[in-house]
Amino acid sequence: MNNNESIDPRDKIDKIKINNLENLYQIKDENGQIIDYETASGRELFNHYRHNMTNYDEVLDDIREEQGHVKGYQQKRAAIGAAEQVLGKYREEHTKVVRDSQIKGNILKRLLEKAKVGTASQLVALLDNWSERIKDIGKLENSQRSLQTWNDTYRVQRELVKKLLQEADIDPEVIVQINTIYSTRSVNKAVEKGCDIFDLEKSEVLKIVKKAIRYAKLAQQD
Structure with a gap:
């Protein structure tokens, strides 16, 4: 027995490890062509894993370089x-999937309980309904912001008009009447003030202001 044959290869074989984890689900044949994971045979899977996912070939090459050949039991x-390395990694991946499924299952269970529904399809329908309501709320908020902006604009215009009237040396009594109109809190009140100030019938005042009225519901004419 020569020196090469006396070398114990166990140290090298024990160093087999995973070195390409990304190949766990990307199966290739001996020519490097992708194989469908679901249809690959057991032999194709095993050959792929030991050759493409571990340092199996490198370890055997090292033994072959030292001994000149690889014995059958060494290759085995x-x-x-x-196989042990690959199965260990599969176990880790499987455990992650199981834990993830359990977590998601518990979350779904709590959601069903909170929503007081019995099935996932009912929960989806409920969430869709909530989504539509949220959209409606968003539209209302936008409308409210638009109204607030319009109110701010109106108040600024009112103050500027007052200032302009003062600067123009308008009769103070007229300014008082204008302030009275601005102080009203509804369209109907403003129309009533118009009747008093201009000594007109309500129908006549409405003819003057009708283009400005878009949303208010006017009181019935007398």
Whole structure:
């Protein structure tokens, strides 16, 4: 027995490890062509994993370089070592999937309980309904912001008009009447003030202001 044959290869075989985890689900044949994971045979899977996912070939090459050849039992041990590494990684991945499913299942269960529904489809329908309501609320908020902006604009215009009247040396009594109109809090009140100030019938005042009225509901004419 020469020195090369006396070398114990166990240290090298024990060093088989995963070195390409990304190949766990990307299966390739001996020519490097992608194989469908769901239709690949057990032999194709095993050959892929030991050759493409572990350092199986590198370990055997090292033994071959030192001994000049690889004995059958050495190759068998290397294959077993590669299989153990792959199965260990599969177990880790499977455990992650199971835990993730359990977490998602518990979340779904709590959601069903909170929503007081019995099935996932009912929950989806409820969430769709909530989504539509949220959209409606968003539209209302936008309308409210638009109204607030319009109110701010109106108040600014009112103050500027008052200032302009003062600067123009308008009769103070007229300014009082204008302030009275601005102080009203509804369209109907403003129309009534117009009747008093201009000594007109309500119908006549409405003819003057009708283009400005878009949303208010006017009181019935006398």
